[in-house]
Amino acid sequence: MRSHLLGLSLLLGAAACGGGEEGAAAAADTAAAVNVQAVRDSVRRARAAAAQAVPLDTAGLASDRVRRETFAYGGGGRDPFLSLLDAEQIGPEFADLQLLGIYYDGARPARSVAVLRDRVSGRRYSMRAGDRAGRLGVVSVRERDVLFSIEDFGYERQETLSLPKREVEFQ
Numbered sequence: 001m002r003s004h005l006l007g008l009s010l011l012l013g014a015a016a017c018g019g020g021e022e023g024a025a026a027a028a029d030t031a032a033a034v035n036v037q038a039v040r041d042s043v044r045r046a047r048a049a050a051a052q053a054v055p056l057d058t059a060g061l062a063s064d065r066v067r068r069e070t071f072a073y074g075g076g077g078r079d080p081f082l083s084l085l086d087a088e089q090i091g092p093e094f095a096d097l098q099l100l101g102i103y104y105d106g107a108r109p110a111r112s113v114a115v116l117r118d119r120v121s122g123r124r125y126s127m128r129a130g131d132r133a134g135r136l137g138v139v140s141v142r143e144r145d146v147l148f149s150i151e152d153f154g155y156e157r158q159e160t161l162s163l164p165k166r167e168v169e170f171q
Contacts (some may be wrong), residue, residue: 110129
C-alpha cells in the first residue's frame with residue numbers, strides 16, 4: 001500500500017511540476033515498477049502463508065455425523081413451520097377425483113352410492129350422502145351427478161361431479 005502511494009505521488013508530482021512528456025514518462029515507469037514489486041511481494045506472502053497452513057484431516061470428517069439446521073418457533077400464535085392442514089383433513093383433492101359410476105336408488109335416494117377414483121393415488125371411494133373424505137363431504141347423490149361440499153381454510157364451497165353424457169343410438 002505504501003509503495004502504491006509513493007508511485008502515485010511521483011506521477012502526480014511530475015505532472016504538476018510541468019516536467020513535460022519526459023517527466024511524465026519517467027514517473028509512469030517508476031509507478032509501474034512500484035506496482036510490479038507490490039504484486040511480487042503479495043505473491044510471496046501468500047505462498048509463505050500456504051506453506052505454513054496445517055493440512056486438513058479428511059479422515060476425521062467422514063466419521064462425523066451430518067448435522068442439519070433445525071427450526072423451532074417459540075413465539076405466540078401459529079407455528080409457521082407446521083402445515084395448515086391437519087392429518088385428518090388431508091384427503092383427495094376435488095380436481096383429482098373421477099366419477100366412475102352411481103348406484104341410484106329412486107325409492108330411497110339416501111341409499112344411493114357414488115363410486116369415485118383418485119387419479120393420483122388410484123384409491124377408490126364409495127360414498128353416500130353425509131360421507132366425508134378429508135376436506136370433501138358428499139351433500140347429495142343424484143341420478144347423473146354428485147354434489148360435494150369442500151372446506152378450504154375456513155371457507156366452504158360446493159362443487160358437482162357429473163357422469164359423462166350418454167350417446168344415444170337411433171335405429
